[in-house]
Amino acid sequence: MTDMIQATINGLPVEVAPGVTILDAARQVSVHIPTLCKHPDLDATAACGMCIVRVAGSSKMLRACCTPVEQEMEITTEDPEIIQVRRTVIEMILSKHPNECLTCGRNQNCELQTLAADFGLREICLDSVVPDLPLDATTKAIVLDPRKCITCGRCIQVCQQIQNVWALSFLQRGFDTRIAAAGDINLADSPCVRCGQCSAHCPTGAIVEYDNTQEVWDNLLDPDVYCVAQLAPAVRVAIGEAFGFPIGTNLTGKTYAALRRMGFDAVFDTNFGADLTIMEEAHEFVKRFTTEGSVLPLITTCCPSWVDFMEKFHDDMIPHFSSCKSPQAMVGALAKTYYAEKMGLDPAKVYVVSVMPCTAKKFEIIRSKEMASSGFWDVDVSLTTRELARMIKQSGINFPAVKEEQPDHLLGAYTGAGTIFGTTGGVMEAALRTSYFLLTGENPARVEFQKTRGLDGVKEGSTVIAGHEIRFAVAHGLGNVETVLRRVREARDAGTEPPYHFIEVMACPGGCVGGGGQPYGVTDKLRAKRAAGLYQDDQAGLWRCAHENPYVQKLYEDFLGEPLGEKSEQLLHTSYHSRPEYRR
């Protein structure tokens, strides 16, 4: 075992493993060092200069984020001179930053604003030199305002290293450095897959979600419009963070109630759609698994950023893709057909709003003509968790005090399998539960598949069902997907047995609980807590397998017929197209 390193921070003794930085060591002893560029998910880049500290024996100040603690180091993190230097750093940043806090998407949620407040800045001694750069809202999913960028580089690290998308980069240098889409074009024309991880990691309002709240209010106001909402799995365990609840608190019932209070005529649950997705996808999997010569592995397609990524960069995988639409799209299609029919509504007047942890869902709802399978756009608008939180606050609803309600069951009842869709591994686990049933005629004795769980970037495992070994892989964070795909291609090129039968992919680290549209401040610790909230919801449920959902059964009896049947194919399935024009 390597020797631990002993040092002191502001006189407090601290013991750390070799390589631990001053910044992390300080956290260990509850000493706060401010930083604007370092994020727990990302490598230190020493970009902002806020975290400077003093080390006895060294004449210059050092950046805590990228300086490892050394034996016997005496570190000082706060003295008048350090504070003066930090103040100058903030003033320099603010001299280039527009003074638009009141109308900024990050108002009261901004790391720069918080720091400026902590420092009590009352005036900036430097002349204002805000760059004149245009806003880019071309993706209609995320909005890039390069004027508000403090060039910390977090978004670039996420986009290039974690997601391997390479849509964002710095252009020019020095004072003129600016954030831009690759090659200085519109984001919509870049490799961007709209995952929104840039927005989730940005410390300021330079990258935020595209705001659709006003059009939702406009429709809620219109008495002729029948507004329905659907709530994605991961939203219920994250929305509470905007209202002071402990991370991971499941607020399903309160969110249904708040949506009705805001004026929605019916409230559905995307978890119902998740159960339905599993019905279709498990049938699709079992059909391929049991039919000689079928294309395997089957790859999940609930994640729109992943679909976009695959169409742009891995189009040879299209035959492996499940044709199932995402749960959001399925609920949308059924709201304007099945539900409208049952309730005697004119589908032209049904307005479907989805609440998603995701910025890419805003793109998914118009990604192909199959998203209008009801004869109208199946989902009219997709909001992020952050937008819903803002709407609840605008309404003046006392969210913590709201009494829990039930969903509209026709498209609202759900099982544990549906709820775990919101975390990495959840789709695979839910699919395995129902595949087990389809192959054996009974439910698995243990419905939990532990190997699909946790935050490892690539999870692999196998399970034996009715004497057949099913090998699966789960990947999250788009950079990790390529590891899995490489193995599939190697086997394909060598003409050997595929390494897996079934692959689940979610673009965001942690899956949807860590989605690009979720409340800010995401770390692995927080992702794990949100996921735990979903696993608890699963465990507490009456049914834990998608095929047990009585309202899904009713839907097939009354309307769809059977999984993969004609009507299901028409409303619940989609296709994919190669788009090589977006080169990385």
Next chain:
Amino acid sequence: MTLTKTDEDVAAIAKRWKNKRGSLIMALHGLQDRYGYVPREAAMSLGEQMDVPLARIYEVLTFYNYFRLKSPGKKVVSVCMGTACYLKGAPKLLDQASEELGIRPGETTADGEFHLQVVRCVGCCGLAPVVTVNEKLLAKVTGESLEPHLLQPGATEDGKA
């Protein structure tokens, strides 16, 4: 994939520099030598052939002033701002060129006819101030002697075509 003319041009450059660490800048020099600037399609093709993301290529292209992203125009007007030329009135000549062409140094006119740039010493300080127009060297330049070189092709000195 069908190969375009650009892809074929780029192939030789990519082949020379691929798999050599830190060689992206050299490959980009190759593109600029070939085209006089780095066209977007050529940058994309190079990226694909060298397996370098376009984002990284543009980080490099915009970091260094040397690289041009637009065609430099048919006539490249270079005003020397080396010490001797500077003292002999080069800044005034630069202002004059900038004003008459309606572009700043480093820019190209909308019609693609002129590109204006600053250079540091062309090695003939005895002839200061010096301006070059493409390969042609103008010596001991005055506002009056520079004037005809800034006119649109076919235009007369009083500005009428």
